[in-house]
Amino acid sequence: MSNVIAALVTALGADVVRTGGNIPARNHADAGGQVPVPPDALLLPRNTDEVSTCLRICHSFACPVVPQGGMTGLAGGAHPRHGEIALSLERLVGIEEVDVESGTLTALAGTPLATIQAAAENANLMCGIDLGARGTCTIGGNVATNAGGNQVLRYGMTRRNVLGLEVVLPDGQVLRSLNKMLKNNAGYDWTQLFIGSEGTLGIITRVVVALYPRPRGIQSALCGVASFSDALAVLRRFDALMPGRLLVFEAMWREYMEVATGQFGLAQPFEDGFELTLLLEAAMGDDPSGEEAFAETLASFMEDGTLPTAIIARSENDRRRFWSYREANYEFGRVLPKGSHFDVSIPLGRMSDAVALLREGVAAQWPDAIPIVFGHIADSNIHIAVYKPGFDDMIGQAINEVVYGIVAEVGGSVSAEHGIGVLKRPYLPLSRSPSELAFMRSIKQAVDPLNILNRGRILPESDRSNVTSILSAPAPAIIG
Amino acid sequence: MSNVIAALVTALGADVVRTGGNIPARNHADAGGQVPVPPDALLLPRNTDEVSTCLRICHSFACPVVPQGGMTGLAGGAHPRHGEIALSLERLVGIEEVDVESGTLTALAGTPLATIQAAAENANLMCGIDLGARGTCTIGGNVATNAGGNQVLRYGMTRRNVLGLEVVLPDGQVLRSLNKMLKNNAGYDWTQLFIGSEGTLGIITRVVVALYPRPRGIQSALCGVASFSDALAVLRRFDALMPGRLLVFEAMWREYMEVATGQFGLAQPFEDGFELTLLLEAAMGDDPSGEEAFAETLASFMEDGTLPTAIIARSENDRRRFWSYREANYEFGRVLPKGSHFDVSIPLGRMSDAVALLREGVAAQWPDAIPIVFGHIADSNIHIAVYKPGFDDMIGQAINEVVYGIVAEVGGSVSAEHGIGVLKRPYLPLSRSPSELAFMRSIKQAVDPLNILNRGRILPESDRSNVTSILSAPAPAIIG
Structure with missing residues (x-):
């Protein structure tokens, strides 16, 4: 690990490459509730070129990297794991253009969503993406997780709002399509692959989003x-x-x-x-x-x-x-006992069945538990919480099994809008077939063959023995 | 070639595997205007399992396959090339379900768009996809080409209307996600990769589309x-x-x-x-x-x-x-001389410039030519036609250069809604960078390593010498 950090410091300087006590606590944990873990180093690149340099060097050492945005994710996707280097987009901040004629806004990936919303409003337009974490979450994170939120009924998930992207691939190559056009069938729309990939395929550095007329009355x-x-x-x-x-x-x-x-x-x-x-x-x-x-x-x-x-x-x-x-x-947590929380999708035709099964399943095992259901039903997305006096990890695990069991039974999705990260990984096979998971792995393998980017998120970690041997081998030459 | 056809006949029978005079003229050409080419065989599978068997066998012989839908494409994507076997989805026809509660319709890929529109209307709903070829084009082809059309302003391109897909991969594996939910962030949304891939990555066999309330008044x-x-x-x-x-x-x-x-x-x-x-x-x-x-x-x-x-x-x-x-x-062709036709996107902020450049460019070289511009401007999509007395291939080529040169100059796309196929392949580098094209190739390589599916469409054909040697080698054993 010290080799890769030394190479990074040499290329980018100590201002970009932080270690030890110079890594702020905010980069030790995301909002998923796991125990904080300091990354081995924190990279704070100032532009796309520096992101590229960071990844090129980490790639040449096969060193695992966790990309970080606003750290508001709930699935552990940006939470460091031992032996990882964190790369935060927090310095790639700024609106580059509001194009009123095309109805588009171009921003650097680390720009908070609220800043983008404000810039759109200044042009008497609006951004189609909105969620509770708007002040802290970043547009790059919104795209990486295909964030949902409060306006999906009218404006769709983040995917529908993205027209163009700039992405740095695991080996440092930069892919750029800052498209502003609604129609563009010029070959594969590769940007789709990165939307919702939770930082496992590339690091998003720039985003073009569509803007809309502001709703009135x-x-x-x-x-x-x-x-x-x-x-x-x-x-x-x-x-x-x-x-x-x-x-x-x-x-x-x-x-x-x-x-x-x-x-x-x-x-x-x-x-x-x-x-x-x-x-x-x-x-x-x-x-x-x-x-x-x-x-x-x-x-x-x-x-x-x-x-x-x-x-x-x-x-x-x-x-x-x-x-x-x-x-x-x-704030229910303030007045209720501890509990488990879920973000799931249910086909609308099975929603009543799912709620009935939840009530029965919870009442049968835990008569004193309170099952709470609410959410964006027009999007087939509900949030479930099961509060239980005397809640502990074992009960939490049993509640998970009840809830995800119901989701699987009615053909729902174990993640509607929060993503998979590491926390939902064990449940992904309930919503995806072995062929689908194998196909996802083949895409990951093609785009990130050394598995350096957000290793172990979404897809299970592959056998590490091979990776360890690469890491303990002499440092390869750095290209470029 | 005779080996692969013999293997196909053995597995599927002569009713599914047609050759020679039993291949109808409709399967010799799509609407792109190229010289008709009879495929070496025509496969008419009756269900997903038979599509899978077809591809498994063709894959084991590394035999190139051209998938065919309604044959209404204008870019030559479904037009056979010498030495290819055509696989038509024309028997995979039918609406499997209209789910009024979820607002979705599930259909087999060969179902004509008009049939889907009628089924939606019977349920007092509507399909968001509409284009002139509705009576002939198929929903599978609409998805494979990410078709645009008349309603993109309100309902988006085909991509936005697709909720779920079943796809057969080049080696015959079946991937299925017949999702009906607007929100589903359970891992990579692999369906996005196949939408707009023009049959180069997999053959679409089933589609779930969203339905909407019928517009009134x-x-x-x-x-x-x-x-x-x-x-x-x-x-x-x-x-x-x-x-x-x-x-x-x-x-x-x-x-x-x-x-x-x-x-x-x-x-x-x-x-x-x-x-x-x-x-x-x-x-x-x-x-x-x-x-x-x-x-x-x-x-x-x-x-x-x-x-x-x-x-x-x-x-x-x-x-x-x-x-x-x-x-x-x-019907302008009836009253005007021959000409060249274009489907391009232009950023809205550059649209006036593009039209002015077109008028100047055409007038400068061909004072008697008539430049026609029309289209779906809300989607940044215009169609251009340049009619020219004495039009011939050389003039056509020169007109292409003028028009695509302008598109490149203003940052437009050489294909808005018709796709790339083979006819627009030479111009793709005007809208896509070398890195983007390399990334598309790496995706193609990962999903279709033998390059059997719609070879030479979108991306240039790789060196054929290797392929020829595979084809002339003894037939490999067929697995399963």
């Missing part, structure tokens, strides 16, 4: 419905009547609202409890007729019985109050 | 504008005022309308001629207020001078009349 409603199929009917009918208007369609199941209004202390929004409470937002435009159309549409659903009740926000204050239910889960 | 207008930047202003402002409503935004430049109303004989739509004529359609909903809002929005653009003139369709007849301008180009 946002109307919000909090609604109660008797069943998941009624929730789906509201979603489909609203979208059919007012295509492209829905921005948000969030659901909270009964137990969620019981905790939010019971232990957590928010006011009961409705007189009755409902199987699901929905938070619904639509962009109705500047015209006051949009506000009326929103209210009339909801009223028509109430008349025909699909929607037992709905409250429409009459002020920004109301709107914040509605969101306080949806965001309360971030 | 479609309003159409034909407008004249003085400049491209005014056209863009109309697009952006309409989309900002009524997000998600625009379905169609097609542009025809001055020379196009002169041919349409002159040689082709359509009525002049406006008293004056305009730099651009726009065909604009929006889904305004069932409510009669939508019709008013559409008219008022256009009127407001006329008041402030962005839009000199607009005619709104008051009947389906009017609407068909508007479309007759946009579709006239299909």
Whole structure:
């Protein structure tokens, strides 16, 4: 290890190559909750060329590298492992261009998402990507994990928002396609391979995202419905009547609202409890007729019985109050015992079955546990939490088995938007066949034959004996 | 070659393996205009297992295979080359499922797009993919070429509409992810690699597409504008005022309308001629207020001078009349001399420059030539045609150089939606760097190391001497 670090210092200087006590604690851990691990070195390249030099040298020593962005990932993808060098994109920060005519923004990968959102808004446009970690997460990390978030219903996952990328390959080669065009069928769209690859195939250094007109006249409603199929009917009918208007369609199941209004202390929004409470937002435009159309549409659903009740926000204050239910889960930990948390996708046709199986499965093994379900149901994405008095690792493991077992049974995905990293790796075979996993390995092998980039994330680590022998061999010459 | 055909007949029977006069003329040529070439054999597998058997056997003989769908491609991707076996998906036809709850449709790859559109409509939903060849082209071909078409502005390219795929790899292995969920970050989304790969990486056998609510209350207008930047202003402002409503935004430049109303004989739509004529359609909903809002929005653009003139369709007849301008180009060949045709993307900020350069470049070399420009400008996609009296191959080549030279100069793409195939292969380096092309080759090498699938499409053929030696060597044993 000392050889590779010496070579890095020689090429890039001690300002770029930090070791020991000069590595800040923030680079020891991501938000996945694992025990912090200091990397053997921290690389802080200042531009794409330096990223390339870093990887070229690490590659020549077959030294494993963990790329780091905003460190907000929940699957352990950016969390260092022993013997790894961390490469942080934190100095590659800045908006390079806002092209209003093309409706695109080009930024360096380490730029925080919130900075990109602000730059888009300054041009009276908006960025289609938004998630809770917006102030800390980076656009490069968003792309590397194909981040989801709050606007997927309207603007899609990060993949749909990316038009161009610059990527440094494991051996230091730079691939660049800073495309701004919606249509470009000039050969393989290689950028797709890196979106959602969680830093295992290349390090993203620049991103071109599409920008959109800012939604105007946002109307919000909090609604109660008797069943998941009624929730789906509201979603489909609203979208059919007012295509492209829905921005948000969030659901909270009964137990969620019981905790939010019971232990957590928010006011009961409705007189009755409902199987699901929905938070619904639509962009109705500047015209006051949009506000009326929103209210009339909801009223028509109430008349025909699909929607037992709905409250429409009459002020920004109301709107914040509605969101306080949806965001309360971030603090449920304060009022509930410890528990396990899940980000999964379920085909919409199996969602009711999945929730019923969860309730039964949890009640059968842990009568005192509280199963919480909420999420972006229009995207088939729910978050599950199972809080359990006396929670420990063994219980956590047993809860994992119950939840992922249900996901596998209904043909869901063990990761909707958080990725696989290391923490979900054991469960990946529940959502992917042996052929799919073998194909993923063959892609990894083709792009990163020495397996230096984010080794052991997504795919199991291959036999290390070979790698160890490379590492303990004399240092190869550095090319270039 | 006789060895591989004998092995195929033994495994699959003469009904699946056709040779000589039993190969219909339709399998000798695609729509790219090359001289027809009968393939050495035509394989007509009836299901995924038989596709797998076909490829396993061809792979064991390193025999090149050209996959065929609806044969409507314009880049020569499905056109047989000497010594190839064609594999047509024409028997893999059928809708397997319309899942209204999930909003998805699962179909076999050989299903014509129009059949899929009809099945979606029967469920009161719609398919997001639409193109002129809908009656003949197949969903597998749409995915393999990442087809664009008429609805990209609202529903995106085919890539955005695909949720799941089943693919047979060159060695006969079957990869399957019939995903119905909008969010699924469980490892690499390997399906992305096959979308737009033009049959060079695998043969698509099943497709899951997203379905959408049917747009209602479609309003159409034909407008004249003085400049491209005014056209863009109309697009952006309409989309900002009524997000998600625009379905169609097609542009025809001055020379196009002169041919349409002159040689082709359509009525002049406006008293004056305009730099651009726009065909604009929006889904305004069932409510009669939508019709008013559409008219008022256009009127407001006329008041402030962005839009000199607009005619709104008051009947389906009017609407068909508007479309007759946009579709006239299909028959321009009847009234104009021969010419060259192009499908390219141009960054929106460089579109005016590109058209000006085209006019200058053509006028300078061929004063009697007519440069026609039209297309889906919201997607940065234009089609160019240069008609020239006395057109021949040498002039065609010179026109190619002018047009692709301009595309390269303004940072455009040599293929917007038609793909590369063989016909555009010489121009691919104008839109892709050597590193990008090398990376594409490494992906091709990893997935299809014997280079049996659609050899020579997209990427140049590698040295054939090695391949020939494999082909002339004794037949290897067939596994399984």
